[in-house]
Amino acid sequence: MLRPLVRRAARAFSTAPAASLRPAFLSSRLNVFVSHEADPINGNVIAKEIRQEIRQDVFAFQQRCGRFPGLAVLLIGERKDSQTYVRMKQKACDEVGITSSTHLFSDRVDEETILDCINDLNHDSSVDGILVQLPLPSHLNEKLIIASCSKTKDVDGLHPANVGQVLLEGSNAGFVPCTPRGCIELIKRSGCSIEGKHAVVLGRSNIVGKPVSLLLQAENATVTMCHSRTIDLPSIVRSADIVVAAIGKPNFVKGDWIKPGATVIDVGINVVDDPTRKCGYRLVGDVDFNEVRNVAGALTPVPGGVGPMTIAMLLSNTLKSAEASVKRQTKAKHAC
Numbered sequence: 001m002l003r004p005l006v007r008r009a010a011r012a013f014s015t016a017p018a019a020s021l022r023p024a025f026l027s028s029r030l031n032v033f034v035s036h037e038a039d040p041i042n043g044n045v046i047a048k049e050i051r052q053e054i055r056q057d058v059f060a061f062q063q064r065c066g067r068f069p070g071l072a073v074l075l076i077g078e079r080k081d082s083q084t085y086v087r088m089k090q091k092a093c094d095e096v097g098i099t100s101s102t103h104l105f106s107d108r109v110d111e112e113t114i115l116d117c118i119n120d121l122n123h124d125s126s127v128d129g130i131l132v133q134l135p136l137p138s139h140l141n142e143k144l145i146i147a148s149c150s151k152t153k154d155v156d157g158l159h160p161a162n163v164g165q166v167l168l169e170g171s172n173a174g175f176v177p178c179t180p181r182g183c184i185e186l187i188k189r190s191g192c193s194i195e196g197k198h199a200v201v202l203g204r205s206n207i208v209g210k211p212v213s214l215l216l217q218a219e220n221a222t223v224t225m226c227h228s229r230t231i232d233l234p235s236i237v238r239s240a241d242i243v244v245a246a247i248g249k250p251n252f253v254k255g256d257w258i259k260p261g262a263t264v265i266d267v268g269i270n271v272v273d274d275p276t277r278k279c280g281y282r283l284v285g286d287v288d289f290n291e292v293r294n295v296a297g298a299l300t301p302v303p304g305g306v307g308p309m310t311i312a313m314l315l316s317n318t319l320k321s322a323e324a325s326v327k328r329q330t331k332a333k334h335a336c
């Protein structure tokens with residue numbers, strides 16, 4: 001029965017001025033929150049809801065247009081993690097009725113072969129989305145390969161034209177990259193409003209840090225982007241109402257860095273040894289979950305947080321692409 005009261009206290013505290021958050025004060029007040037556990041933000045459940053919504057829209061699309069949306073995935077090389085992710089994407093496509101095809105290449109494939117494959121897919125009207133699984137073997141030019149995908153089929157949102165659209169349009173852009181879009185969706189669906197909040201993003205990668213910062217800003221947050229050269233990271237994070245961690249360092253963000261009641265989104269996927277497990281390893285995020293859960297208002301776990309949302313957003317972008325393609329064809333027909 002105490003939980004809601006404690007949570008309200010945590011939220012009220014989270015809006016206290018930063019000056020009152022000196023460590024001594026924090027630790028004496030923290031006792032109030034020790035028994036308080038953050039709301040887990042269940043990415044598996046939220047992603048499942050989204051997949052169900054997409055499935056209905058996919059079948060409505062098929063009724064209207066006589067075909068299912070199509071996704072083509074290029075998998076180059078034999079990285080185990082990439083193989084797992086691609087399998088998960090195929091399974092998710094099957095579940096919602098998106099037709100998926102995987103194009104496999106050896107890690108010694110030459111660039112020309114990949115560019116030819118992408119060119120064929122660009123011209124294949126049954127393909128709405130093209131995804132080149134990253135990272136690529138080092139002899140391949142990643143920028144060139146991504147830019148060679150038609151920007152109208154770039155469901156990953158990594159083509160320079162789509163990256164620019166996120167800067168200009170925020171969430172209204174053509175294709176918003178899947179992981180950043182998944183983060184925003186998780187924050188919103190966990191009941192946290194973004195407007196006016198101080199959001200601190202850890203990491204400035206092109207795939208997560210930069211786009212998620214732009215999206216948060218477009219939602220009217222005040223955004224601080226931090227990175228490996230940031231000075232006194234803990235004190236900046238302490239002033240955040242929303243933290244997005246995407247730095248790739250296991251358990252890096254500690255409990256005493258977090259403002260009580262803050263929403264914490266953990267994008268990290270780090271493999272650490274775990275001899276107690278059959279496989280010998282486990283996945284952990286960039287956030288020290290066991291510490292932060294006692295302070296945050298809401299927190300995403302790893303696994304089961306952002307990961308499943310990334311895939312749900314890929315399905316959503318593929319459906320969006322199919323709908324846009326049909327619209328373009330109809331327009332072209334009317335123009336004749």
Ligand SMILES: Nc1nc(=O)c2c([nH]1)NC[C@@H]1CN(c3ccc(C(=O)N[C@@H](CCC(=O)O)C(=O)O)cc3)C=[N+]21
Pocket residue numbers: 084085088131132133134135156178179269283302303304305306307308309310311
């Ligand atoms: N062109 C491209 N687009 C991507 O979107 C892309 C990529 N390359 N390269 C690799 C990263 C990583 N990524 C993930 C997707 C799903 C989970 C996911 O669902 N993970 C599960 C756990 C999976 C497990 O147990 O191994 C979870 O977090 O619950 C994680 C990571 C997409 N990526």
